[in-house]
Amino acid sequence: MVKTTMSLYESIPLIPNIFHLTYIENPGAAFGLLANQRVFFIVITTIILLAVIYFYKQLKGPHLLLRIALGMVVGGALGNLVDRVRMGTVTDFFDFRIWPVFNIADSAIVLGMIYISYQLLFRGEEF
Incomplete structure (x- = not known):
């Protein structure tokens, strides 16, 4: 919906100076790295998906x-992978102004990995 209703780099303040919808196309990883x-991201994402x-x-x-x-990790990774394969970039739009712009798939990956990390670090013997 962001792509069809907003122009690239357009930002709509929902809570001014706190939370905006900002449409960007991210050609890299988190924070625009790499x-x-x-091709690198497609290969790495595929390997990670298979491992998960x-x-x-x-x-x-x-x-x-x-x-x-x-x-959540698989769903988020697949969502970003589909964007990257189809368009070469990932569409990001959640903008909390103090953090780089991100999307729902990124949120799913991060939240899923936080829980997985907790389980592996503190409860690993239960697997």
Whole structure:
């Protein structure tokens, strides 16, 4: 919806100076790192997706929250991968003014990885 209703770099303040919708096309990773390395990101994302899916299949027991977190990482990575394959960039739009602009897929990846990291660091013996 952002792409069809906003111009590139347009910013709409929802809470002025705190939260804006800002339309950008990101050719790199988080914070624009490694810009224009499309093939690199496609290969790395594919490898990470395969590793996460493998880990998911190795889980024993229900681990509902961990499975949801893994699903968030896979879903977010797939969303960004589709953008990158189709257009060469990822569309970002959440702008909290004190942080680089990001998207829903980025949020899913980060939240999922926070939970996975917690589980691996503090509860790893339960896998």
